[in-house]
Amino acid sequence: MAxxxxxxxxxxxxxxxxxxxxxxxxxxxxxxxxxxxDTRAQSCAVLNATLTRAYPNxxxxxxxxxxxxxxxxxxxxxxxxxRGANATLPVPEALRAQGMDERSDAARGSAVPPWxxxxxxxxxxxxxxxxDAYSWAMALLADQQHNPPRVTRELPxxxxxxxxxxxxxAGFQGAPGHIREVLRDHARELRERAARPAAxxxxxxxxxxxxxxxDDDADNPNGVVVRPGEFRVVRWAMRNAGSVxxxxxxxxxxxxPGIGIVTPGFVPLPDTDPGGTAQIRCPxxxxxxxxxxxxxxxxxxxxxxxxxxxxxxxxxxTITVPPADLxxxxxxxx
Amino acid sequence: xxxxxxxxxxxxxPAFVEFLKANxxxxxxxxxLLSKVEKGDADFAVAVWEDVVDALLAGGxxxxxxxxxxxxxxxxxxxxxNTPAFRRSQWQTLADRLPSSRWWRHLGRxxxxxxxxxxxxxxxxxxxxxxIDPEAVLAEVKRLLELGGTPAGAGxxxxxxxxxxxxxxxxxxxxxxRQGLVLFRVRLRNAGTVLWRDRMLYxxxxxxTSELPFVPALVPVPATEPGESCEIFVPCRAQFLRSxxxxxYVMVFADCSVCVSGRLQLYVDTQGVRxxx
Numbered sequence: 001m002a003x004x005x006x007x008x009x010x011x012x013x014x015x016x017x018x019x020x021x022x023x024x025x026x027x028x029x030x031x032x033x034x035x036x037x038d039t040r041a042q043s044c045a046v047l048n049a050t051l052t053r054a055y056p057n058x059x060x061x062x063x064x065x066x067x068x069x070x071x072x073x074x075x076x077x078x079x080x081x082x083r084g085a086n087a088t089l090p091v092p093e094a095l096r097a098q099g100m101d102e103r104s105d106a107a108r109g110s111a112v113p114p115w116x117x118x119x120x121x122x123x124x125x126x127x128x129x130x131x132d133a134y135s136w137a138m139a140l141l142a143d144q145q146h147n148p149p150r151v152t153r154e155l156p157x158x159x160x161x162x163x164x165x166x167x168x169x170a171g172f173q174g175a176p177g178h179i180r181e182v183l184r185d186h187a188r189e190l191r192e193r194a195a196r197p198a199a200x201x202x203x204x205x206x207x208x209x210x211x212x213x214x215d216d217d218a219d220n221p222n223g224v225v226v227r228p229g230e231f232r233v234v235r236w237a238m239r240n241a242g243s244v245x246x247x248x249x250x251x252x253x254x255x256x257p258g259i260g261i262v263t264p265g266f267v268p269l270p271d272t273d274p275g276g277t278a279q280i281r282c283p284x285x286x287x288x289x290x291x292x293x294x295x296x297x298x299x300x301x302x303x304x305x306x307x308x309x310x311x312x313x314x315x316x317x318t319i320t321v322p323p324a325d326l327x328x329x330x331x332x333x334x
Numbered sequence: 335x336x337x338x339x340x341x342x343x344x345x346x347x348p349a350f351v352e353f354l355k356a357n358x359x360x361x362x363x364x365x366x367l368l369s370k371v372e373k374g375d376a377d378f379a380v381a382v383w384e385d386v387v388d389a390l391l392a393g394g395x396x397x398x399x400x401x402x403x404x405x406x407x408x409x410x411x412x413x414x415x416n417t418p419a420f421r422r423s424q425w426q427t428l429a430d431r432l433p434s435s436r437w438w439r440h441l442g443r444x445x446x447x448x449x450x451x452x453x454x455x456x457x458x459x460x461x462x463x464x465x466i467d468p469e470a471v472l473a474e475v476k477r478l479l480e481l482g483g484t485p486a487g488a489g490x491x492x493x494x495x496x497x498x499x500x501x502x503x504x505x506x507x508x509x510x511x512r513q514g515l516v517l518f519r520v521r522l523r524n525a526g527t528v529l530w531r532d533r534m535l536y537x538x539x540x541x542x543t544s545e546l547p548f549v550p551a552l553v554p555v556p557a558t559e560p561g562e563s564c565e566i567f568v569p570c571r572a573q574f575l576r577s578x579x580x581x582x583y584v585m586v587f588a589d590c591s592v593c594v595s596g597r598l599q600l601y602v603d604t605q606g607v608r609x610x611x
Contacts, residue, residue: 046427326584332599
């Protein structure tokens with residue numbers, strides 16, 4: 001017998017293609033809760049025990065207020081939150097403009113209280129992943145409020161000429177030479193792009209514009225174990241599977257700066273013709289606090305408008321920073 | 335809070351909804367949703383709360399009563415420190431309630447759902463072939479976690495404790511379809527001078543995400559004398575996304591503290607194989 005036995009999975013029912021950031025978050029919450037095998041009733045008991053430890057005067061029911069404040073949860077409440085049916089958010093203008101039915105399942109998304117995300121994380125052993133994903137969801141939700149959806153946090157045009165190197169070096173003090181070299185390359189690319197005429201008329205989404213997925217970095221696979229504060233460069237090979245040439249594109253980090261993995265706010269997506277492959281490099285610094293973290297990069301034009309507004313994750317990388325007492329685990333057994 | 339205001343106004347739920355609408359509430363608000371919110375089964379969206387507050391003020395409800403509906407936005411608490419005691423208590427509560435999980439009680443049905451009839455049969459064959467009994471594995475994990483709460487379960491790393499892997503790298507890499515099932519079979523050799531007893535493999539990181547496969551958090555390690563080998567089986571469901579993922583296990587004592595340096599790495603690659611029917 002082979003030492004690992006792969007099974008071919010059965011075709012699953014087609015899942016909902018979520019369009020609202022918090023729906024992706026609640027789907028993650030459900031995924032991690034379901035992995036425990038708990039029923040919703042059991043989950044409620046565990047969550048309420050977790051919440052009671054964190055908030056000793058936890059009210060039995062929601063006091064009802066503008067912001068959901070911590071309270072004991074019911075199975076009905078969990079069901080509504082996980083299905084995106086609690087405190088339903090308005091469908092983003094950009095989606096409505098595309099004819100999205102606001103009553104459809106795909107368009108549904110809840111306001112998700114941070115205390116509930118925290119309780120899911122702790123109760124179901126998510127290792128900080130949901131807490132980190134909350135920041136991502138809030139950042140993407142803010143981007144989705146624009147029509148078309150766009151990044152507003154940090155754009156290439158916000159970087160004054162002559163400060164490109166300093167811009168990319170921010171957060172990477174003490175990085176080793178090969179990381180600084182990549183950052184300098186990115187700064188050079190920013191300077192070169194700023195010097196050439198902008199073709200803004202081409203900065204619009206096009207159904208013929210397709211990304212054929214990305215090959216992951218064998219040195220930095222998802223789940224890679226990284227030392228606290230360690231510097232690395234993750235590489236992806238991303239294929240242009242459509243018929244639109246990729247020009248003037250950046251990969252924007254969807255995040256709240258200061259939380260989670262440190263990366264530049266954007267890295268260049270090299271110009272790539274249809275059928276070609278773009279080699280992407282993104283330096284990152286692991287958080288100091290142990291946990292599981294994810295960074296997501298989404299393609300966009302220099303004005304921050306996303307090239308693929310209907311996708312959620314873009315290019316994701318998940319890393320694990322082990323707890324301090326397990327820090328001596330970095331050399332794999334051989 | 336809302337219930338208290340409604341009660342003070344001596345209005346029924348339908349009458350309260352009408353009261354809010356008469357005082358400028360925009361959009362839809364059903365009696366049923368109001369009931370769920372009052373019971374704590376649902377929240378209003380923030381924008382609806384703003385409208386409700388405006389309508390209450392317009393309806394003459396004192397501002398002091400309404401102010402409580404506008405608390406400071408709660409913030410995210412930091413994740414608790416992942417200490418051995420925290421890990422042990424976290425997974426002990428899970429192990430305690432796992433037997434009542436309907437999926438645990440009907441693992442065959444779960445396999446059938448995620449992989450189909452053919453693979454349910456194959457998985458069953460493999461379990462019998464290699465004498466894998468999920469109930470026995472769970473019982474052993476529960477025993478170890480309980481032991482970890484006693485002085486007898488507290489371990490101390492010893493010099494000379496060492497793990498080596500038998501078999502080649504391919505044994506620890508699975509290539510397949512997204513969400514496919516995999517059974518890893520790994521042989522660990524006790525390459526040191528310390529007897530392995532009452533030990534487990536503890537998986538680092540989140541239990542499952544769109545990019546990470548689902549594997550057990552804890553896998554018991556059979557007692558193994560120095561120079562001998564033991565066999566570990568790790569059932570795995572591949573990640574949802576087309577990606578390359580690594581699963582890392584460290585070896586811990588029953589109290590979930592580390593016993594030996596290094597880690598076991600298992601790779602799951604769903605990049606190359608298109609999902610097929």
